[in-house]
Amino acid sequence: MSLRFGVVGTGAIGREHIDRITNKLSGGKVVAVTDVNQDSALQTVEQYNLDAVIYPDDVALIADNNVDVVVVTSWGPAHEATVLAAVEAGKYVFCEKPLATTADGCMRIVEAEMKQGKKLVQVGFMRRYDSGYVQLKEAIDQGEIGQPLMVRAVHRNPEVGENYVTEMAVVDTLIHEIDALHWLVNDDYKSVQVVFPRKTKYAHDKVQDPQLFMIETNSGIVMNVEVFVNCKYGYDIQCEVIGEDGVAYLPEFPSVVTRKNGKLSSGILQDWKYRFMDAYDVEIQDFIDSIGKKGEPQGPTSWDGYIAAVTADACVKAQKTGEKEAIRLQEKPVFYSKDTVCETV
Amino acid sequence: MSLRFGVVGTGAIGREHIDRITNKLSGGKVVAVTDVNQDSALQTVEQYNLDAVIYPDDVALIADNNVDVVVVTSWGPAHEATVLAAVEAGKYVFCEKPLATTADGCMRIVEAEMKQGKKLVQVGFMRRYDSGYVQLKEAIDQGEIGQPLMVRAVHRNPEVGENYVTEMAVVDTLIHEIDALHWLVNDDYKSVQVVFPRKTKYAHDKVQDPQLFMIETNSGIVMNVEVFVNCKYGYDIQCEVIGEDGVAYLPEFPSVVTRKNGKLSSGILQDWKYRFMDAYDVEIQDFIDSIGKKGEPQGPTSWDGYIAAVTADACVKAQKTGEKEAIRLQEKPVFYSKDTVCETV
Amino acid sequence: MSLRFGVVGTGAIGREHIDRITNKLSGGKVVAVTDVNQDSALQTVEQYNLDAVIYPDDVALIADNNVDVVVVTSWGPAHEATVLAAVEAGKYVFCEKPLATTADGCMRIVEAEMKQGKKLVQVGFMRRYDSGYVQLKEAIDQGEIGQPLMVRAVHRNPEVGENYVTEMAVVDTLIHEIDALHWLVNDDYKSVQVVFPRKTKYAHDKVQDPQLFMIETNSGIVMNVEVFVNCKYGYDIQCEVIGEDGVAYLPEFPSVVTRKNGKLSSGILQDWKYRFMDAYDVEIQDFIDSIGKKGEPQGPTSWDGYIAAVTADACVKAQKTGEKEAIRLQEKPVFYSKDTVCETV
Amino acid sequence: MSLRFGVVGTGAIGREHIDRITNKLSGGKVVAVTDVNQDSALQTVEQYNLDAVIYPDDVALIADNNVDVVVVTSWGPAHEATVLAAVEAGKYVFCEKPLATTADGCMRIVEAEMKQGKKLVQVGFMRRYDSGYVQLKEAIDQGEIGQPLMVRAVHRNPEVGENYVTEMAVVDTLIHEIDALHWLVNDDYKSVQVVFPRKTKYAHDKVQDPQLFMIETNSGIVMNVEVFVNCKYGYDIQCEVIGEDGVAYLPEFPSVVTRKNGKLSSGILQDWKYRFMDAYDVEIQDFIDSIGKKGEPQGPTSWDGYIAAVTADACVKAQKTGEKEAIRLQEKPVFYSKDTVCETV
Numbered sequence A, B, C, D: 001m002s003l004r005f006g007v008v009g010t011g012a013i014g015r016e017h018i019d020r021i022t023n024k025l026s027g028g029k030v031v032a033v034t035d036v037n038q039d040s041a042l043q044t045v046e047q048y049n050l051d052a053v054i055y056p057d058d059v060a061l062i063a064d065n066n067v068d069v070v071v072v073t074s075w076g077p078a079h080e081a082t083v084l085a086a087v088e089a090g091k092y093v094f095c096e097k098p099l100a101t102t103a104d105g106c107m108r109i110v111e112a113e114m115k116q117g118k119k120l121v122q123v124g125f126m127r128r129y130d131s132g133y134v135q136l137k138e139a140i141d142q143g144e145i146g147q148p149l150m151v152r153a154v155h156r157n158p159e160v161g162e163n164y165v166t167e168m169a170v171v172d173t174l175i176h177e178i179d180a181l182h183w184l185v186n187d188d189y190k191s192v193q194v195v196f197p198r199k200t201k202y203a204h205d206k207v208q209d210p211q212l213f214m215i216e217t218n219s220g221i222v223m224n225v226e227v228f229v230n231c232k233y234g235y236d237i238q239c240e241v242i243g244e245d246g247v248a249y250l251p252e253f254p255s256v257v258t259r260k261n262g263k264l265s266s267g268i269l270q271d272w273k274y275r276f277m278d279a280y281d282v283e284i285q286d287f288i289d290s291i292g293k294k295g296e297p298q299g300p301t302s303w304d305g306y307i308a309a310v311t312a313d314a315c316v317k318a319q320k321t322g323e324k325e326a327i328r329l330q331e332k333p334v335f336y337s338k339d340t341v342c343e344t345v
């Protein structure tokens, strides 16, 4: 009765998903694992005391009839091939971002999935499962602030390592806003322009930091999104939607408030891991429950993975040109037309 | 490998626990149920599609060798007998409040448990598992505000029914603060005085509302606790600890903030069910995990149940006399001396 | 056309009033000063470059036909005699607290004033002119929260000197709440009880700190007022009124908000002088304008001074007895029956 | 000893300044007035019971030897001529915005003032005297948030009339941010780009609303300023400065907080008049005091008026072209090089 998971990629995020499926959530179990590093796969099975087969590669794992769902947590460039193979085998897929490293790769998955006649794939954009975002979307969808006109979003990290270069502000950081914001306002992106403000002295040589992305949607909503990955003070995700009748804000992450040393303060997270901890749990539980109850996942689709890829490409181009760059999506297939709604509260 | 639960009492709270054990949490399953209303037990098994035996009564359920844990969610006056029987059978017990309706009853359970030589019982005081309370306790325990001197707590409901009488302010409402506050400041209660402010016009004839409880601890901390169950505006739990070096507050329940119609606002819950929803999940998962990993539950003990009963008795007496009433606890057995700590964040 | 002030007492507060009358406000000028320390009087005239006569004592100053208003900023025990003399001479009086050091003394002033047939005296309770209190009173008076049932007030100082003893928590500190709270809810006090929580380690030997005052009004409103004068973290005045339909709070003193070093913070004042700076200005300007436009001051009256004295006496007694002490006011003369309303916004 | 004011223009803002000089502040008096509508001038003298000469025009008023200061509160197109005449006569000038309607006009005033050898003119940009802005600037100048990198500002009105057209978003609304923001970060503007988001349904045909201005400074600070004049919900001024070490926010306008009807709320002003009421008072008092103590005003200079004019021109051009437009200021004369600092707290 439990959904049987095969996990491709037993690095940090892979192990976290294994842990939550095994020890925190209901209705799933891990029955197979693989990793390009077989030692890692072996250690993982031992660490979580799994009753799971260790496969030499994704192809073998996918071929296991006991595997209902393939979790793709390998490194990004490997995603496309694994997802395609799993979809072609008719298996459900939970794929961490990116769905594929290119828009064309995403489109190949979209087409493979449509060929199977039902939704099989969910992409790991967990923000849609964060209780704050869910509340914010609800407020918008219920007309609390009227038609959205502008969005302001902020994605700040205290600092990043030497290997974090300018493009990663899009591919690793902004990518979460890219998925969340079009979902939030039920619209599609049209163009993006990037501006580089004065660079913080805390940024390494190879990264422009902060960066400002101005994204326009088809209906004319203007989104100003700040990425600032050496902001020093904490991990801070903000989102504010300005509508015709009012403004709605993503709640601050809850924290004890103190009066101390001349300050009335609440804490700001330092470590991004805590910010969406609950969202990850809700995300995977919803994935399990939706397959169980409706036969298909209800979360971010392959099409959402495609949107993210096309948009990210335009954002990277805009980083380079300094010009307003078009975001050109193919027409949305009817197959994906029913917006998947996260009903979780 | 799963912990096998037998549930005594399939009313609302019993079914909720069954639902979370079955569909939301990991490591437990419901294998037996009973209820004085056998139809209710039967319906529950069907509703949740349980593979569970329906027993005619608690004695039969406890006798089932497949039952590892007895969940006591029957009506209050029945708790003591069921808990005692389960403890004497060496079974784990998760008992919703009250542990017993009298202090003597609680003491009988305490003694029975000590005779078994290990902690078997956890009382369902879920606030200790609320992330806000956990953060607040952490701040206090880490010395953020120095030695606590005063506490101010507020327990407000929008309204209550005709059957809610003055005593219930203690037994049904304040009881949660009674458990949470001594845990929060690591102290024991010494006395209580009750004051009735001007009564709200929204209260029924038979209930004094609001009520103010002034509770003193052994070390001299003074706690002012307001119970106001017809406050109209929402369900609102506040807690503030004033220490030698600062003040710490329980976080507000997170909510979207809006600017609209001349107001900068966040929402206040109307329904108490949402306030501690997550805490219930964490509570039961911790109960399962603690038994699995440490062989005994780590949450509120029988002794905490006894403290609650003695304190509630004094509060009810103080409602009647208007005087300062002593809260006289027996000496704490060494058996319970290691404070159980909720390590969950 | 300017109101001509004679100032009795040229200490710190006296000089501040001279400064604001001379350099900040409109419609008044200082024409006479006196002080038991004549050097101080002389220095003051020089410091503010006043065109003012220096008198040997209050009697001589009051006798000056050029003096319209006597400002009483001498030390407390001297207030009564100066105020009485000024009132008997038909002069307006602005008297810093206390109006007199005894309730009987206040009553003598009340009677002298009534004999003059019009209000001459205003007592320096400046909180009624603080924009936050004014807003709070407006909200209450307009029925925003319905009938008040409870009040919670907090008066915290970072620290006090060795000379601050237990009684001063009433006479110097609580006295401001005593005036403000009955005005806020339009009610009279009935009784008071004092509780001493665990004492902070930061308090000197001779002072009990913190202290909790529980004051009841005639209509049954219960006010919990905390005085905590070694709270370390700042100067903090809080006031919260709980009504039948909602709760209203005194606004926090406005401050820049920052996100920095893992904290979202706003500042708390360290120095009480800044908290009511504007209120002092508004207070004296209103005093000048009211005399100009209506022929009598509109602020706190001699009767309010009497209420403060009687209430403070009961609070000091309650500090000593630990019992609930009655607050027994004489019947309010019709002369004072029209509540003076601060219309300033 | 009082500074003697002659007021040119007795409309609403002129009368307000007359009222504050006469009835609220210290050290000034109105001795002369004029208006193109002589009835208005006459009514004003009567309304405020002024002992003032009514002149037929500004030239005659300026010629009066009793006039020390000329207040220019006529309509905008008349400002330049009056200011020039007053400066050439060696009189102090307090001129409401705009200093002149063209950059060239402002430059003529700058040159005339330099010829007089001392600062005579202050422009009525009152935000620099708002306690919130003063606190914010202090935090920045003291290095609280390190070097500023980005600014986000919001200027929202509930609604505007039919006569409010697109350009007025710059000339009447943004103009206050134009002055305040360069002062706040001690920098000069370099370019501006304007984006029009989806238009609110509440805006009239002739106005684009909202508008987003992206302004860059010489040092690379990027300022995103939103003007939204039909936001419906209130009058709302926000300003947030993002620096290398943290973020600082302009305080919200203080308001009573309530818990009521399921909302925790504070009020947002509806009427802009209340937002900077105190700032106007502080502004004029500082103008009077600075002339008295230092012989010249300390507030916004003619050069600030010139900066505002040049920047506004570029913003209006950018509204039309949709392109990034340069903001080209002449080199700052040494005469204005000492930044005037508002020391008022």
Ligand SMILES: [Mg+2]
Residues within 6 Å of the ligand: A096, A097, A124, A125, A126
């Ligand atoms: Mg993810």
Ligand SMILES: [Mg+2]
Residues within 6 Å of the ligand: B096, B097, B124, B125, B126
């Ligand atoms: Mg419970």
Ligand SMILES: [Mg+2]
Residues within 6 Å of the ligand: C096, C097, C124, C125, C126
């Ligand atoms: Mg005073």
Ligand SMILES: [Mg+2]
Residues within 6 Å of the ligand: D096, D097, D124, D125, D126
């Ligand atoms: Mg102005």
